[in-house]
Amino acid sequence: MSINLALLILLFLVILYITIIEIFTIIFMITGVSSTRAKFQVISLLTNCGFTTTESEIIVSSRKRRKIAITIMLFGNIFNVAIVSLLVNMVISFSKNKDFNAFRSILYLLGFMVFITIIRKIPFFRVTFDNIVKRIATKVIFTKKANPMLIFDNFHGFVIVEIKIVEVPEKLNNRTLLESTISKDYGIRVLNIKRDDLLMGDISKDEVIMKNDRVLVYGPLANIIDVFEQKPSLYSRAS
Template identity: 40%
Template sequence: MGTDFAILAFFSFMLTYLLICEIFTILFRLTGLTEETARFQVISMLTNCGFTTIESELITSSRKRRKLAFITILFGYIFSVTIVSMAINFFMRLNDGNSFHLIVKVIMTIIAFIITWYSFLKINFIKNNFDKFISKIGIKTMFKNQHNPIMILEVFKSEVIAEVTITNLPEELYQVQLKNSNIRLNYTLQILTIKKNDDTSVDVTGDTILEEGDKIIIFGSLKNIKKLFIKEKDFS
């Protein structure tokens, strides 16, 4: 019973470790990093691998990223120590005469673990709802409506497709129809889709007026998106 519990605890901890990786990846994406960059940064911090000078500048240049990095590294140390101690405990049990049955149990647990994690990543309903849940918590706790969090969805050389959650509507867009907002003229940005609080999409027309709580999918340069929707002092 003790061996079974040790195996179950070890792989449950590994699953939790991967979930933590996903959570911090989402939170770093809310600070304006792409998913690929955010995931690389999180894995580096959780595994205590460190960064090169250029990579570290992404973290040190932002106050919110520095705080988030500190928490991520702390989780990394805690999980690393726990996983190593569990692994040592497991290998010590290989000498108790039941090595074959123990290895079979481990293989079965690994298969179950892979299926569980693969299902989480591939079932869009589960993954999307998990991302939305963590994003809502991150926006409320990290930003406290100080600015409009930007999550980059795609990168096309110098331009991006991003999702902007409007928590603090810029003054120049307040009660202004899009055709009168000069978003295209002054910022060369194009709003592709608008999602309301209930996740329903609405048509984007010249008469559309943005409201707090809207999520917009926007295309243009990241610099101009930040210039319009983010106050640098709030974003740093």
């Protein structure tokens, strides 16, 4: 294997590895895991480093998450074998090539990593990629009548979560937020509502949640699941 080909394959694997981490992080988030926990679990599973007992309860308590975890571990094993094999071939190629400039190759790799990091930080690319993954994963994971949830953060049972309203829940159907009493009785606060291209940040108590809205709410996870009629089996006690 030539050095140039080996470097190209290595760069491709790096891009693929980062992409897979992002994809499975979003998938775990859709099933009710906060973003930081989701990324930690994905990296642990891909690298076969293992994870703590407390954190692992989030995964093993859900059948859907266990299936996702198995898929991630399979990807991780394939990648580990591929990368080790590639590195061995690169070392052999480098040792045979007396003109090889290790310093220049390292600079290329560092420059490439900086470029990827900058691209990932650009909101347009990140939001577009995340939306595509969420759209596909939601169709696979949830039934047509479910209201998929994407948890952004978890504060000891209180979560910030985005909900796609596929079917308006009974407690909210044809009722204003004030009439539904979700704030008083369930401790759920609606932070904003995205309706088509309109983002409503200053939510009135007279606002009515409608089908196809994307609603960002804060409150106890158990109550949010209850109000928005989500299946409890998708969530664990520690989520």
